[in-house]
Every structure is written in structure tokens, then in C-alpha cells.
Amino acid sequence: MVEKVKKKIQTKFHEPESVYKRRWWILAVLCLSLLIVMVGNTALNVALPILSEELKATNSQLQWLVDSYSIVFAGFLFMAGALGDRFGRKGILQLGLVLFAGATLFAGFGANSANELIAARAVMGLAGAMIMPATLSILTNVFPNNERAKAIALWAGISGAGTAIGPLLTGFVLEHYSWHSAFLVSLPLIIAALISGAILIPKSSDPDHTKIDIPGSILSVVGLVAIVYAIIEAPHNGWLSFDTLSIFGLGAATMGLFIWWELKTKHPMLDVRLFKIKAFGVSALVLILVFFALMGMFFNMSQLTQLVWGYSPLEAALKMLPMSAAIVVSSIISPKLVQKFGKRKVVGSGMLIVALGVLLLSTLGIDVNYGMFVLAMCTAAFGMGIAMSPTTDLMMSAVPRSRAGMGSATNDTTRELGGSLGVAILGSLLAAQYSEKIIPAVSQLPQQAQVVAESSLAGALRVAQMLPPQIGGALSVAAKTAWLDGYSHSLIVGAIVIAASATIAFKWLPNQSEESVDEIVHG
Numbered sequence: 001m002v003e004k005v006k007k008k009i010q011t012k013f014h015e016p017e018s019v020y021k022r023r024w025w026i027l028a029v030l031c032l033s034l035l036i037v038m039v040g041n042t043a044l045n046v047a048l049p050i051l052s053e054e055l056k057a058t059n060s061q062l063q064w065l066v067d068s069y070s071i072v073f074a075g076f077l078f079m080a081g082a083l084g085d086r087f088g089r090k091g092i093l094q095l096g097l098v099l100f101a102g103a104t105l106f107a108g109f110g111a112n113s114a115n116e117l118i119a120a121r122a123v124m125g126l127a128g129a130m131i132m133p134a135t136l137s138i139l140t141n142v143f144p145n146n147e148r149a150k151a152i153a154l155w156a157g158i159s160g161a162g163t164a165i166g167p168l169l170t171g172f173v174l175e176h177y178s179w180h181s182a183f184l185v186s187l188p189l190i191i192a193a194l195i196s197g198a199i200l201i202p203k204s205s206d207p208d209h210t211k212i213d214i215p216g217s218i219l220s221v222v223g224l225v226a227i228v229y230a231i232i233e234a235p236h237n238g239w240l241s242f243d244t245l246s247i248f249g250l251g252a253a254t255m256g257l258f259i260w261w262e263l264k265t266k267h268p269m270l271d272v273r274l275f276k277i278k279a280f281g282v283s284a285l286v287l288i289l290v291f292f293a294l295m296g297m298f299f300n301m302s303q304l305t306q307l308v309w310g311y312s313p314l315e316a317a318l319k320m321l322p323m324s325a326a327i328v329v330s331s332i333i334s335p336k337l338v339q340k341f342g343k344r345k346v347v348g349s350g351m352l353i354v355a356l357g358v359l360l361l362s363t364l365g366i367d368v369n370y371g372m373f374v375l376a377m378c379t380a381a382f383g384m385g386i387a388m389s390p391t392t393d394l395m396m397s398a399v400p401r402s403r404a405g406m407g408s409a410t411n412d413t414t415r416e417l418g419g420s421l422g423v424a425i426l427g428s429l430l431a432a433q434y435s436e437k438i439i440p441a442v443s444q445l446p447q448q449a450q451v452v453a454e455s456s457l458a459g460a461l462r463v464a465q466m467l468p469p470q471i472g473g474a475l476s477v478a479a480k481t482a483w484l485d486g487y488s489h490s491l492i493v494g495a496i497v498i499a500a501s502a503t504i505a506f507k508w509l510p511n512q513s514e515e516s517v518d519e520i521v522h523g
Contacts, residue, residue, distance in 0.1 A: 019202045023142050026200050027151055030135040031158040033093060033193045036100060037128040038162025039186050041069060043170040044121070045302055046313035047182040051114070054179050061114040068118050072125030073132075074416035075225035079217040081133040081409030082269040086212050088205045089134045089141075094197060096130030101190045103127060107183035120183070133408035140396050140408070141204045149335045152396070153389035157331030161324045163298065168321060171314030213269035219258035220269065226251030228417065231424040239428070270406055280398035280407075282508045283391045284414045289501035290351065291418030293494035294384065296426030297358055300487050301377070307457050308480050309368045319370065326378040330385030342511040343390040350387025351502030354380045355495045362491035366480050387505075394509070426490040431456075433486030441478035457483040 019026075044066060051065065084092040103123035111117045136155065143151045166185075173181040230248035237243045262268040275281040305316040330350075337346045357380025364373060392411055399407030435454055442453045445463070453460040453475070460479035464472040 019142065022200060023147075023151075026142050026202070027139060027154060029193060029196045029200050030139055031155060032189060033097065033131050033197065034135045034155065034158055035162045035165065036097070036186050036189050036193060037132045038159055039166035039169065039189070040100065040124050040128060041073070042163050042166035043182060043185060044069075046167045046170045046317060047174060047179055050174060050179045050182075051117070055114045055117070061118065064118045065114065065121055068122040069125040069128070070416060070420060071225055071228045072122045073128045074228050074413055074420065075221045076126055076129035077133055077409040077413045077416070078220040078224075078269055078406070080130045081137065081406050082213060082217060084130075084134050084137060085205060085406060088203050089138050090197070090201045090203050092130050093134035093138070093201070094194065096127045096134065097190055097194050097197070100124055100127035100131065101187065101194075104183055104187050104190065108180045108187075111183075117183075129412075132412050136392075136396065136408035136411065138201060138204060142202070148396075149338065149389070149393045152393045153331045153334050156389040156392060157328040157385060159388075161328050163324070165324065167302075167313070167317040171312070171317040175312075175314050211267045213262075213265060213267055216258060216261055216265065216269040219254055219261060223251050223254035223258055224413070224417070226254060228420045231420050234424055234428065270410065274398060274407075277398045278508060278510045279394040280410075282504065282510075283395040283398075284410065286347065286351070286391055286501050286505055286509065287388075287395075287411070287414040288418035288421075289497050289504070290354065290384070290387070291415045292422035292425075293358060293498045294354070294380070294422065295419030296422035296494050297361065297380065297491060299423045299427060300430065300490060301361070303457065303483075304364065304487065307461065308366060308483065319373070320377065322374050323377045323381040326381035327385040330382045331389055334386045334389045337386060338390050343394060344505060344509045344511050347387045347391050347509055348502045348506035350383040350385075351498055351505055353383025353386065355383075355498040355502065357381070357383060358491050358495040358498060362488045362495065364487075365484060366477070391505075391509075422494070426494055429493060430483070430486035430490040433489050434482050437482035437485050438479055441475055441482070453479065 055061075080092060080096075103120045107117055107120035107124075111120055136152075139151055139155060140148065169185040170182045173185055226247050228251075230244050230251060233247075234241075234244045259272050262270055262272050275284070301320065302316065305311045305319055306313065311319060334346065334350075341349075357376050357378070360372065360376030360379060364376070395411050396407050434457065438454055438460065442450045442460070442463075445453065449463045449466075453463045457479055461476060464476040464479065466472070467475060
């Protein structure tokens with residue numbers, strides 16, 4: 001058996017035996033690289049209040065400090081995956097790490113304004129788009145079929161853990177150092193990943209040496225960036241405003257042109273015919289729906305712990321740490337559950353567990369109930385860890401190994417798009433409920449104070465601090481109550497969406513990649 005595996009690997013690497021022997025060390029480097037991306041994507045949230053004060057950043061600038069990363073990240077994933085397939089995944093990964101380090105250094109030492117930080121975050125997003133798909137495509141090429149599910153489970157566990165580690169690291173350094181430190185927490189990790197990756201990671205690429213699909217790359221970037229931009233800005237501009245509809249229309253039209261081009265060209269960056277395969281198409285849909293609800297949930301949890309319950313950034317990060325442990329543990333046991341019950345049942349059941357956790361989170365109120373918070377949070381995280389790795393494995397199994405970068409980019413893009421939709425739509429639902437419920441409590445305030453209080457919970461709490469204690473206290477309670485009403489409604493919607501994804505998984509998700517990729521794509 002081992003000899004067969006070595007022969008299979010030999011078609012891809014110059015030193016097959018040494019690659020096979022060090023495959024778990026390679027996975028460790030890939031997971032470290034992935035952790036850098038996840039920390040970069042989540043670490044900034046806890047630093048926003050300090051940045052607002054120190055840099056006099058507006059609400060729009062604070063929003064873009066977060067969104068510039070995710071928009072560029074989502075927009076360049078396909079191009080980065082294609083470049084990795086063509087020119088080598090190791091090289092793209094290393095270049096992404098160098099670019100991330102440069103942007104980190106500029107943000108930590110050179111940036112002195114919010115706009116400069118926004119630019120640095122955009123570069124970090126580009127670097128992340130180069131790093132993340134490369135990690136999964138290298139993993140797919142290094143591990144044989146019988147070990148790939150376990151390796152992907154560990155990869156998925158690190159991805160989930162990074163969502164908690166980022167805020168924790170940032171919260172810790174902000175307790176002791178200036179705001180610049182928030183952008184430097186990942187620098188030691190980048191250095192370690194660069195050195196170990198240069199030594200351990202083998203070279204791999206598409207052996208067919210197909211041409212780069214430049215038109216497809218440009219169309220995918222323009223289309224995805226426009227769609228994500230429209231979704232993120234819609235709560236501010238209005239869902240039916242001219243700006244939102246025109247930009248979204250531009251993105252949709254561009255993506256339609258992208259699909260037409262990919263069907264026509266001989267060397268597509270994304271062979272859209274892969275979506276005919278259940279393992280690929282249904283997995284992509286499930287991932288979009290799941291991350292729609294989960295990212296909306298994470299967005300709400302941050303505000304609940306800090307604005308409603310009054311935790312500091314570090315305290316909030318520590319309180320959410322059990323979620324990370326739940327994701328890691330469930331990701332590890334997921335392959336064993338798949339062996340016993342099959343992927344369809346494991347993914348569907350995992351989604352139902354996530355829906356239950358999100359529903360429990362929707363019941364939390366103004367009084368701190370950390371026991372219920374931990375139970376609900378860990379329930380959702382446990383279900384997520386169980387379901388994500390087999391879904392990812394199904395999706396990647398449907399893609400030829402030579403196009404692993406394309407498959408990985410699609411996997412990552414579904415998560416980013418689903419997450420962007422979740423934050424935008426569920427956040428908009430929360431904001432609409434809050435604005436409606438807070439009106440009676442602020443009707444007697446001066447006009448300017450009303451506008452500030454109605455704009456957000458944070459604004460209402462700032463106004464409350466400037467009022468006499470009795471009046472300010474009443475406004476604070478009313479604002480938190482109004483916010484919690486919207487919070488509950490948005491999470492109930494999220495739970496319904498996840499339950500829908502469970503139904504889709506139970507009904508249509510195959511237990512294995514049952515169809516022949518070559519027959520469907522090339523037949």
C-alpha cells in the first residue's frame with residue numbers, strides 16, 4: 001500500500017519518499033499559514049474603539065478597516081488559485097506571506113491615518129487570497145486519498161480556532177501596548193511560516209501547464225468585488241437605493257459574462273461545469289448558507305459581549321475561547337463519525353446542531369448569562385466543526401488534483417461571500433429593528449442626540465453618558481433592550497437559514513464524490 005502511495009506521489013514531486021515522510025510537518029506549516037490569514041481577518045475587531053479615538057476615524061472608516069480586507073480577499077481568490085496552479089503553489093504561498101509581512105510592518109510602524117490603515121488592510125486581503133487557497137491545494141496534493149479527510153479536518157479545525165485566537169491576541173497586546181501592536185501580532189507567525197515553508201513544502205503545479213485565463217481573472221475580480229461591495233454598503237445606502245442596485249447589477253452582469261466566458265474558453269480558470277457534480281455544487285451551496293448565518297452570529301456576539309454586557313476586548317475574547325476548543329475537538333472526531341455514518345448524515349446533523357446553538361444564542365438578554373452563552377456558543381461551534389471538514393473534502397474530491405487551486409479558491413470564496421451576505425443582511429435586520437424600537441426612548445432628546453442614538457447602540461450609549469445619571473441610565477437600558485430585540489430576530493433568521501442548509505444536505509449531498517470528474521467536465 002505504501003509503495004502505491006509513493007508511486008502516486010512520485011508523479012507530482014521530485015522527492016516522493018521524503019515528501020511522504022514529512023507530510024504531517026508540511027501540514028503543520030500549512031496550518032500555521034492558514035492561522036495567519038484567520039488572525040488577520042478577525043483580530044482587528046477588538047481594536048476598533050481605540051482606533052476610533054486615536055485616529056479620529058469616522059464610522060465609515062471603521063467599517064472599511066474591516067471590509068477592505070474581506071472584499072479584496074474574496075475578489076482575488078480565483079485569480080490567486082489559478083496563478084498557483086499555473087506557476088506553482090509554493091511560490092504563491094511564499095509570495096503571499098512576504099506581502100502580508102510588508103503590509104503588517106507598514107500598518108504597525110508607517111501608517112498614521114485611518115485611510116493609510118485601510119490601504120494596508122486591502123494589501124493584507126490580497127496576501128490572504130494568495131495564502132489560503134494555496135494551503136488547501138498543497139494539502140490535497142501532498143496527502144493520499146485515505147489520509148486527506150483527516151488532514152482537511154485538522155486544517156478546518158485551525159481555521160475555526162483562528163477566529164478566536166485573533167481577537168484574543170489583539171485583546172492581550174492592547175492591554176499593554178499602543179494600537180500599533182494590533183497589526184503586529186501575526187508578524188512572528190509569518191516569519192516562522194516563511195522559514196519552515198521554504199524548507200519543508202514541496203513544489204507542485206498543474207502538470208498540463210495550461211494558459212492563464214486573464215479575461216476570466218479580471219471578470220471574476222470585478223464581479224465579486226462589485227457584489228460584495230454592494231452587499232456591505234447596502235445597510236448604509238439602502239437596499240433599494242440607486243447606488244446599491246447599480247453596483248450589484250454591475251457585479252451580477254459581470255459574473256454572468258464570467259460564466260459565459262468560462263464555458264467558452266479552452267483554458268477556464270473556473271470550470272463552471274463542475275457545479276453539475278453534486279459533491280461540488282451542493283457543497284458550495286451548503287457552505288454559502290452556513291457562513292451566511294455563522295458570520296452574522298459572530299458579528300452579533302462581539303457587540304453583545306462588549307456593548308450590552310460591558311466586557312473589555314480581552315475579556316470578551318477570553319469568554320469566547322471555549323468556542324475555539326469546541327471547533328478543534330469536533331473537527332478531529334469528524335472523520336470517525338463520517339466513517340460510521342457517512343458524510344450526508346454527518347453534515348446534515350452538524351448543521352442541525354449549529355441551528356440549535358444559534359437559536360439558544362437568540363434567547364440571551366440584558367443580564368449576563370455566561371452559562372447559557374457558553375452552552376449555546378459551544379453547541380454551534382461543535383456542529384460547525386463536525387460538518388465543515390467533510391463538506392470541504394467532498395468539494396475538493398470533485399476537482400482534479402491538477403486544478404486543486406481552483407477548487408480551493410471556490411471553497412474559500414463561498415465562505416467569504418456567505419459571510420459577507422450574513423453580516424450585511426442580518427446586520428441590516430438588526431439595525432432596522434433597533435431603529436424602530438429606540439424611537440420612543442429618544443423622542444424627547446435634542447435632534448442631534450436623537451440622530452446619534454438612533455444610528456447604533458454604541459451611539460446611544462455615548463449619548464447616555466452625557467446625560468444626567470437617571471435619564472442616561474434609562475436610555476442605556478432602553479437602547480440595549482431595543483438592540484437585543486433586533487439581535488434575537490436576526491439570529492432566529494440565521495437559525496432558519498442553517499436549518500435549510502441541513503435539509504439540503506440530507507436531501508442532495510452525496511456520501512462520496514460519486515460522479516466521474518473527467519466524464520462530466522470533459523465528456
